[in-house]
Structures are given as structure tokens and as C-alpha cells.
Amino acid sequence: MTNSERVSARGAGKRQRLTAAAARVLHQQGVERTTIADIAAAADVPVGNVYYYFKTKDDLIQAALTEHAGHLAELTDALDGLPDPLQRLKALVDAWVGQRDVAARYGCPTGTLAAELDKRVEGGLDLEAGKVIRLLLDWTERQFLELGLPGPGDLALTFVGAYQGMSLLANALRDPEIMTREGARLTRWLDSLTARDITPGPA
Numbered sequence: 001m002t003n004s005e006r007v008s009a010r011g012a013g014k015r016q017r018l019t020a021a022a023a024r025v026l027h028q029q030g031v032e033r034t035t036i037a038d039i040a041a042a043a044d045v046p047v048g049n050v051y052y053y054f055k056t057k058d059d060l061i062q063a064a065l066t067e068h069a070g071h072l073a074e075l076t077d078a079l080d081g082l083p084d085p086l087q088r089l090k091a092l093v094d095a096w097v098g099q100r101d102v103a104a105r106y107g108c109p110t111g112t113l114a115a116e117l118d119k120r121v122e123g124g125l126d127l128e129a130g131k132v133i134r135l136l137l138d139w140t141e142r143q144f145l146e147l148g149l150p151g152p153g154d155l156a157l158t159f160v161g162a163y164q165g166m167s168l169l170a171n172a173l174r175d176p177e178i179m180t181r182e183g184a185r186l187t188r189w190l191d192s193l194t195a196r197d198i199t200p201g202p203a
Helices: 003-029 036-043 047-053 057-079 085-098 100-106 109-118 125-146 152-173 177-193
Strands: none
Touching: 003 036, 003 047, 003 057, 003 100, 003 109, 036 047, 036 057, 057 085, 057 109, 057 125, 085 100, 085 125, 085 152, 085 177, 100 152, 100 177, 109 125, 109 152, 125 152, 152 177
16 A cells, blocks of 8 residues: 555545544534534544544534435345345334434434424525435335335335334433334334234324
């Protein structure tokens, strides 16, 4: 490896550390409370170096949203390896419940960020957060479509809405077991879809 390649690799490593730290710290502290210095400290990068990679805090927020989208893509790609769409949806519920302690402390990473960004005067980033949620909705809709169920888009909204709701309640009440109970209820609802007429929401 040449010297310029080593420098480039170190730079890419710093950028990735900053991106991962932005996603983590913004989730834990929220947009308004988080400073560039907080993210730099979490990434173990000098504050002055941050501006070489990200000119503004909004650039870091955008990077965090990209990181969340990447994590979602990794998860759904892994789930796509399962042979049955119902299995994939149930496995997604299991993954959500597996993060119950984090959800109870900080809420859903993308959902809380989207809610915060929506309250800002300046526009743009709230729409970017919505795109990440749209990725989840689109993937979920494809699973319901593959199951041959009517109204796959509506079912996807119910499914993702149930996740956002249980994350919000677990966070508001600081009770991770809400995720466990509601996750089990969501799984029962999924099972019911192929066993009886469609209902408007989780049973």
C-alpha cells in the first residue's frame, strides 16, 4: 500500500467513525442537544478534523440517516435469505423486540429523528428521514404482496405503525417489556392474516 493509499484509508476510517458516532449520539441525545463536539468525542476524532469531512451539523445528520438506511438494508437483505415472507416479517418483529432495551431508553432511531426534524423551521432533512421509513414500508409491503394478501400497502402501514407505536410507548414509559408483549401480539396478528379475514389492525 502506498503512502497516499494509507492516508486515504485513514480518512475513510475517520469518516465512517464520525458517521457511526453521529447515528448513535443523535439517537441517544437528540438533534438539539447534540453538538459537533459530542460526535467528535464519540468518534475519537479531533473536533477540528470533523470539518474536513462534514461542513455542518446538518451534514452529520444526513450521514446519520444514511447510516440508519444502511443498517436497515443489511437487516432486510439478511431477512430476504429466509424462504417465506411470513417468516421474514416475524423475524423482523423478533429483531425489533431484541432491541427492546435500547427502544425503551431512546425510542426508534429513525422514528425519533424524523419527529425531531419535522419540528425544525428549515426543511429538507425531515423528508430525508421519511425516505428511510419509506424503505421499511416498501420492503414490508413486498412481503405482504408475496403472501398474496389484499391491500399490502395498508397492511404495511399497520405493521410499521404498530412498531412505531410500541417503540414510542416503551420509551415514554421506560418499559422494555411493552416491546415484548406488543411484539408477540404483532406476531399473532401476522399469523391471523392467512387464517381468517383481514382485520384493520393487530388483534
